[in-house]
Amino acid sequence: MSGEAATIDLERVICRVQELEAAGARGFTLGGGPWPLRGFVVRAPGGVCGYVNRCPHAGHPLNLLPHRFLTADGALILCTAHGALFEKATGLCVAGPCFGQPLQRLALEVRAGYVLLAPEVPLRGTPDE
Numbered sequence: 001m002s003g004e005a006a007t008i009d010l011e012r013v014i015c016r017v018q019e020l021e022a023a024g025a026r027g028f029t030l031g032g033g034p035w036p037l038r039g040f041v042v043r044a045p046g047g048v049c050g051y052v053n054r055c056p057h058a059g060h061p062l063n064l065l066p067h068r069f070l071t072a073d074g075a076l077i078l079c080t081a082h083g084a085l086f087e088k089a090t091g092l093c094v095a096g097p098c099f100g101q102p103l104q105r106l107a108l109e110v111r112a113g114y115v116l117l118a119p120e121v122p123l124r125g126t127p128d129e
């Protein structure tokens with residue numbers, strides 16, 4: 001095992017980078033207790049980006065089906081509740097009822113082929129998520 005792999009905090013592992021190649025996005029739940037952190041990661045032009053799975057419009061999770069966060073062509077993030085569309089690299093809503101509002105960004109790290117939640121991000125959500 002390489003030194004880099006040995007230092008990975010398993011509690012913060014979201015997925016393998018390879019898992020994003022086919023689907024382009026992956027949902028996750030990290031942390032325990034009544035309000036774990038629910039988020040998703042997407043493969044974007046500048047790298048992998050992570051967001052809280054909560055739409056700025058009405059606060060719903062963006063997906064209905066597991067790991068389904070993108071439009072059919074994979075170009076944008078789609079909220080299935082009322083159709084809001086977001087840029088993958090910025091999380092900014094570019095069409096729909098929350099136009100101009102951003103998804104909440106989550107800092108990530110990519111190490112040893114894994115996508116991890118960055119150490120400074122608390123492993124918990126908020127009560128209304």
Ligand code: FES
Nearest residue numbers: 055057058079082
């Ligand atoms: S909750 Fe996402 S568009 Fe309404």
